[in-house]
Amino acid sequence: MNYRKRMIMMSLVDTFLVCAAVFAGMQLVNGQPGSAVGTTLLLLAGYHAFAFYYRLSKKAWSYASTGEMMALIKTITLAAALTTTVHWLFGDTAAIRLTIVSWLLLLLFMGTLRFSERLIRDVELVKSKRKKRTLIVGAGSAGTLVVRQLLRDRHTNLVPAAFVDDDQRKNGLQLLGIPIVGRIDDIEQVAKAHHINHIVIAIPSLGKKELDRIYAICQRTDIKTQILPRIEQLILDKGPLPKLEDIRPEELLAREPVTLNTDDIAESVTGKVVLVTGAGGSIGSEICRQLCQFKPSLLLLLGHGENSIYTIEMELREKVGSDFDLIPVIADVQDRDRIFQVVNQYRPSVIYHAAAHKHVPLMEVNPHEAVKNNVIGTKNVAEAAAEFEVENFVMVSSDKAVKPTSVMGATKRVAEMIVQHMDRISRTNFVAVRFGNVLGSRGSVIPLFKSQIERGGPVTITHPDMERYFMTIPEASRLVIQAGALAKGGEIFVLDMGEPVKIVDLAKNLIQLSGYTLDEIGIRYTGMRPGEKLYEELLNANEIHEEQIYPKIYIGKSTAQDMRWVEYLLVQFALLEGSALSALLLDIAHHRMKNQPNLIAAIQ
Incomplete structure (x- = not known):
């Protein structure tokens, strides 16, 4: 029933109820027919006028509550008051008594009718649902x-x-x-x-x-x-x-997920050979899972840890059956000859480079290993991709590469410099994907907090004001895959990760959701570790494009890099002590070399 028909029907029903209330009231007070006619006309006029004012016809009575009830009481009461005033002016006391009784009856009649809709709905709701x-x-x-x-x-x-x-x-x-x-x-x-x-x-x-x-x-x-x-x-x-x-294994996202442009991804992946480095890691293995739906002709799972590669291979074989081929490749990205041999043998169309050392405190005390894996490893894979004309190369980077204060962040920034340089000198499209902390990944704070809570606490946090951007493993992996489809060359893709979250808030929520109080577990502040920042950024000021290239994905501007500094780093890293190597890394990542004449002379 449309609104107009409903309004006409309700007006007719209300008119009948007013007449019925006056007729019943006349029987109760032995009123005269003349008084009844006048009272009926006055009540009808007053009721419909106030009903229009209070929009009674627009109320959804099946969902009626206090507000609707008050509007109905005001309408009937004001109509009765108007009628009573007119009778008083004419000195008709019998009609006043009739009006008062009719007012009470009208409240009963209309209240019962209106709220019966709500009652019927509630009863039907209870009947329709088995509690x-x-x-x-x-x-x-x-x-x-x-x-x-x-x-x-x-x-x-x-x-x-x-x-x-x-x-x-x-x-x-x-x-x-x-x-x-x-x-x-x-x-x-x-x-x-x-x-x-x-x-x-x-x-x-x-x-x-x-x-x-x-x-x-x-x-x-x-x-x-x-x-x-x-x-x-x-x-x-x-x-x-x-x-x-x-209870099922699907991952739940903590925010509105990045949706994939499946047409673009299918065009860049379906039916092609795809190589994923670091395929046994948190991000790499999830990239492999996400790629399965696009049916590449061959998926190469490359990693140096045989157990992790075996695990993801068995999982994917069970998931995809014989839809496409999987080949586990045990190799270290630091082994240049092996990487070139693999790329030459299988000639992938797309490489997703997820192999890296990512633990900030560990890399602070092992800067040479950070350089070997994150810088030399990236350079090896990137140069192999260029040598054998891979279509797209996508490197997994980090928000810690922005204004880095840590060895890990500096190596990631240098790796980005390599990727952007390779894009300019080769036919391969080279891009980097930058995102923040990944919940549930190896090295994430969540597993650490869980183990501390299980031991009875306290949960340790470095600083009460420390905050980070967070995302889930599937979300990060989807961004990497989408970047490969969007790649034109030289870009740094960044996910819109919303507002950063304070680490202490994560800890408090985790303690409470584990069934404990803050007093039972406790939080202890240990002080910031070397290389840590209170907050992270996703783009430098000179990299920012204002518009999103894709929903929830921003793109950073490509900036020219002087690869002589990277070559100098690779020559010097085996000769330098740990602290000296760390300082050189940060200087290169921050482009501070122009103020150091001795370094300038060294590369010229």
Whole structure:
């Protein structure tokens, strides 16, 4: 029914109710027909005028609440007051009594009619939904969060019935009126005793082994079991409660994900030979997983760690079957001859270069290894790509390459200089992709915080004001793949990562979502380590393009680099002490050499 027809019908029904109220009132007070006619006409005129003013016809009565009720009471009361005033001016006391009774009856009639829509809707909603008695596994902060949200949301078909938790101190207590009735090992008995027909695992900090154990117990009940998203999602999510997930391996993102332009990617990848260096690492392995959907003719998994390469190879073979070929390649990017031999043998069309040392404090005390892997390794792979005319070369870089203060950041900046230089002198499109910290990757703060919490604390943080940009592994990997499709040569692609997050806030949320209080675990500040910055940047001021080249992806301007400094670094790095090498790296990364005549003379 459209709005016009609905308004006409409601007006007719309201008119009938006014007439009915006056007629019923006349029977109650033994009123005269003349008074009834005048009262009816005055009430009708007043009611429709005030109903128009308060927009009663536009109210959604099936969702009516206090606001709608007050508008209806005001409309009827003002109409009755207007009618009473007119009768008083004419001295008709009998009509005044009739008006008062009619006012009360009209409130009853119209209130019943209007709010019956809401009542019928609520009853139908309850009937249409089978309320599932839900067992919450974990009576910590996350479990309390789940129960609070379920109690607030009247549209959900889940109703919390009980908790189970292994903390014996909580057994027998109630949280938000919901009893804690046993341990996790008691789930099967608790489910029977409390008529449970849904289970939610609300311990987002669980390791895989413990999650498998709990899920195995739940499976014995034949009851549907869901789980909160991973802890990385919860600590960055701004909503009251993330959507419950069925237990499955898919990764959840902490922000609106970068969507892929599948046509562009398919054109650059499908049916082609693709090489991924560092394929056994956090980012490299996820790049391989993402590439599978685009069906390259051959995917080369290159890495120097046989265990990690074997693991990703077995995972991908199980996932893709015989759709395309996978070849594991055990090689070190520092071995120039081996890298040239591999690229020459397989002639890839695209290389995703994810092999690197990335741990900031470790690289501070091992600068020579950082140079060998991040600089020489990149140079080897890049020069092999140029020699054998690879179409696209995509290097995984870091926000720490911007105004670097660490050896790791400086080596990444020098690697970017190499890539941009190679783009100018070869037919290959060379690009770099820059992003911040990756949640869940090796070296991320989350695994460290988890282990510290499991040991009883304290959680260690270097500085209370330290903040970082964060993203998830799939998001980072998608950006790398998209950059390969967008590459024209020489660009530095940057993901719009939103606002940076304070590390101390991550720690506090992680402690609370693990079922502990800040007093129980504690936070200890250890002081900033060598090479660390309080905050990171994604682009230098002279690199910034104002527009996004793709949704959530910015592009940095290509800047000319003097490769003589890089060549000088490669000649000197084996001769220099650790601190001297670190200083030279930072000078080159910051282009400070022009102020040092002795260095200028050395490269000329």
